[in-house]
Amino acid sequence: MNKHVSFNSDASARSLRSIDTSVALFGGTPVIAPGRVTLWPAAKRKHLKALASVVESGKYHRVNHPLVTELEGRLAEWSGGLSVRAVGSGTAAVHVALDYYKDRGHHIVTSALNWPGAVGPISISGLEPIFVDVEPRLAGMDDKSASGLLEPDVAGVLITHLFGNNILAPNLRAAARAKGVALVDDVCQSIGAVRGIVGGSHLDTDVLALSGNGAKHLGAGELGFVLTRDPNLIDHVDEVSLTSSSRNGARIFSPNSKGYNYRPNVFSASIANYRLKHLDQQLEKRRNNAFLLWREIGQLPGLAPLFDPSDRHQSMLNFPLRIEPEQLGFPSGPVARDFIIKLLQAEGVPVWVWLTKPVFEYLPDVRGKWSKADFPNAMRLLDTMFYVSEIAPPNDAEIMKLYAAAFHKIWAALPNLISKIPDGVAAA
Numbered sequence: 001m002n003k004h005v006s007f008n009s010d011a012s013a014r015s016l017r018s019i020d021t022s023v024a025l026f027g028g029t030p031v032i033a034p035g036r037v038t039l040w041p042a043a044k045r046k047h048l049k050a051l052a053s054v055v056e057s058g059k060y061h062r063v064n065h066p067l068v069t070e071l072e073g074r075l076a077e078w079s080g081g082l083s084v085r086a087v088g089s090g091t092a093a094v095h096v097a098l099d100y101y102k103d104r105g106h107h108i109v110t111s112a113l114n115w116p117g118a119v120g121p122i123s124i125s126g127l128e129p130i131f132v133d134v135e136p137r138l139a140g141m142d143d144k145s146a147s148g149l150l151e152p153d154v155a156g157v158l159i160t161h162l163f164g165n166n167i168l169a170p171n172l173r174a175a176a177r178a179k180g181v182a183l184v185d186d187v188c189q190s191i192g193a194v195r196g197i198v199g200g201s202h203l204d205t206d207v208l209a210l211s212g213n214g215a216k217h218l219g220a221g222e223l224g225f226v227l228t229r230d231p232n233l234i235d236h237v238d239e240v241s242l243t244s245s246s247r248n249g250a251r252i253f254s255p256n257s258k259g260y261n262y263r264p265n266v267f268s269a270s271i272a273n274y275r276l277k278h279l280d281q282q283l284e285k286r287r288n289n290a291f292l293l294w295r296e297i298g299q300l301p302g303l304a305p306l307f308d309p310s311d312r313h314q315s316m317l318n319f320p321l322r323i324e325p326e327q328l329g330f331p332s333g334p335v336a337r338d339f340i341i342k343l344l345q346a347e348g349v350p351v352w353v354w355l356t357k358p359v360f361e362y363l364p365d366v367r368g369k370w371s372k373a374d375f376p377n378a379m380r381l382l383d384t385m386f387y388v389s390e391i392a393p394p395n396d397a398e399i400m401k402l403y404a405a406a407f408h409k410i411w412a413a414l415p416n417l418i419s420k421i422p423d424g425v426a427a428a
């Protein structure tokens with residue numbers, strides 16, 4: 001409390017002294033001019049060519065459209081030997097996987113720091129989530145605590161990989177194997193995790209769910225994938241999805257379908273097909289950009305990466321960072337982060353706050369049964385985390401240097417800006 005009091009009186013003293021009007025939020029010129037940064041999915045003419053190939057095919061849907069089959073084959077090859085089925089979305093892929101394993105038990109163990117789209121399918125499948133806190137340095141589910149939760153009524157573990165991170169969770173995977181609990185990996189943000197990333201081998205998992213939506217690496221619109229070694233799970237995609245017309249083209253109506261119609265969008269598939277050819281270069285450039293940016297801003301006090309940007313296995317969908325508010329003279333909680341985000345955004349840096357609440361708060365079916373207080377690591381990250389987007393090509397080293405210049409400008413100005421943080425805090 002004392003700290004807050006001195007913070008407040010300091011702040012009012014400073015506000016009399018100087019207000020830094022060079023920062024863009026208070027009228028200065030932004031470091032990055034509008035239009036300078038290319039926003040993902042980085043549209044280009046080649047995408048029009050891909051879309052035209054669907055029009056020329058004369059067929060705008062079908063799960064066995066040649067373009068979809070080609071894409072499935074190419075992704076299978078890129079993954080290094082998994083079987084692949086394209087579906088309507090990443091969420092659909094998670095649902096198909098959970099639906100397949102739902103008879104093994106009634107619960108799914110998953111992280112409290114999670115994407116609602118990953119967790120929603122747990123209830124859709126008639127299952128209940130058990131939430132686990134995260135490891136603060138990875139933002140992935142805590143390996144040891146999760147391993148201790150595999151009771152006999154647990155059907156599966158849903159391991160969500162965020163921002164391009166790889167959640168290896170070796171203890172959890174071993175414990176799940178020993179107990180016959182299904183391992184489902186949500187790699188919607190970490191496409192690289194479908195390849196050999198554990199000393200050259202694949203993750204020990206039963207199924208990987210991938211998204212091809214416009215914000216993800218394949219930047220394709222609306223699309224998802226189920227990747228597995230289990231041929232019955234591949235068949236299960238059609239059982240959950242197809243109501244009419246079998247995969248081989250026969251005009252039938254399935255007697256058993258669950259009827260979700262999770263068909264892949266063929267237009268999106270055409271774009272994903274094009275992008276997959278250049279995926280290795282894309283990943284390389286994302287990693288290089290994040291690494292370079294961190295080299296430029298890593299010495300700033302009170303700033304930390306969520307995971308090691310020099311790890312060449314991660315997929316770096318975005319570059320996630322954390323603020324350490326106390327180190328910057330701010331009270332704990334989200335205020336420092338929220339204020340710094342506004343300052344950086346005004347300078348033209350594409351920084352964003354991700355979710356601000358644990359995932360159960362977003363889901364009416366499970367809200368109320370769980371308390372934020374039980375997930376201190378997740379809460380700390382949710383209060384302090386943000387990410388730099390637009391680290392994909394064609395954005396290059398020059399753009400990263402502009403981002404870095406804006407960070408340095410804001411950090412230099414921060415001591416004179418503390419009085420400007422929102423009233424709620426100054427009054428706290």
Ligand SMILES: *Cc1c(COP(=O)(O)O)cnc(C)c1O
Nearest residue numbers: 089090091115117118188211213
């Ligand atoms: C995007 C995403 C999903 C859902 O994918 P959609 O294709 O948008 O349905 C699921 N989980 C995570 C972690 C995601 O980032």
